[in-house]
Amino acid sequence: MALRFDPGVVAALGRQLGGGRVLVTGTNGKTTASRLLAGMLEAAGRPHLHNREGSNMVRGFASLLVRRADLLGRIPGAADMAGVFETDEATFPAAVRALDPDVMVVTNLFRDQLDLVRRSGYRGGALAGGAELPRGAMRCSVLNADDPSVAALADGWPGRVHWFGIDDPAFAREGTGAADARWCACGGDYVYERRYFAHVGWWRCAACGRSRPATDTTARAIRLGLEGASWEMPTARGAPRCG
Ligand SMILES: [Zn+2]
Structure with a gap:
């Protein structure tokens, strides 16, 4: 309803959030990743908004923000408030335009019919609809180094990148099924020293x-169980920080 009255309502309200606006996207893991982020903000006592139960489309952002706004269109306490917004790949370009995020997190990119897309001039790493990371040297991206399609998003991108990935040989699997990102932008094949799942692992282009970029934050000693998961997660000294 709010979007019918004012198509710019998400921008008008969302950009009031002065404590950092984080956009989380990717094919798998974006809900878990955004809940972890919101949980950290909660634990740190930082005021924040998170589209936890709502839709991850721009409509869902509108519902979340409108509920927090007063009748004059102001969100009380917004200057210190952070926002964690989970969005699907198709909505990512619209979400970027609306929210002007400070930090973008991309977990992984799986796509169907890559062959078809590639023949039509697909450039490795583009998000849905050919969208790329929005330009702006002040922005920061947190990207999965283990996914060659995600890594390609950083090619020629001017902002800061904080790379994350897994370094645990025990977690590598043999024969993990069809790979989505089978070709580099140069047309070469990816070869893997380790593969964690699908096309995600320690990759390099044979041509x-x-x-795989060196990681700033690395998950090691991963233990997955029915009761929970644990891992070590050191961050390299001097790694780029996102806010
Ligand atoms: Zn290549």
Whole structure:
């Protein structure tokens, strides 16, 4: 309803959030990742908004923000408030335009019919609809180094990148099924030293030598169980920080 009255309502309200606006996208894991982020903000006592139970489309952002706004269109306490917004890949470009995020997190990118897309001039790493990370040297992206499609998003991108990934040989699997990102932008094949699942792992292009970036934050000693999961997660000294 609010969007019918004012199509710019998400921008007008969302951009009031001065404590950092984080957009989380990817094919798998975006709900878990955004809940972890919101949980950290909660634990740190930082005021924040999170589209936890709502839709991850722009409509859902509108519902979340309108509920917090007063009748004059102001969100009380917004100057210190952070926002964690989970969005699907298709909505990502619209979400970027509306929210002007400070930080963008991309978990992984799986796509169907890559062959078809590639023949029509697909550039490795583009998000749905050919969208790329929005330009702006002040922005920061948190990207999965283990996914070559995500890593390609950083090619020529001017902002800061904080790379994350897994370093645990025990977690690697043999024969993990069909790979989505089978070709580098140069047309070469990806080869894997380790594969965690699908096309995600320690990759390099056999033709041009592009390879998995060195990680800033690394998950090690991963233990997955029915009761929960644990891992070690050191961050490299001097790694780029996102806010
Ligand atoms: Zn290549």
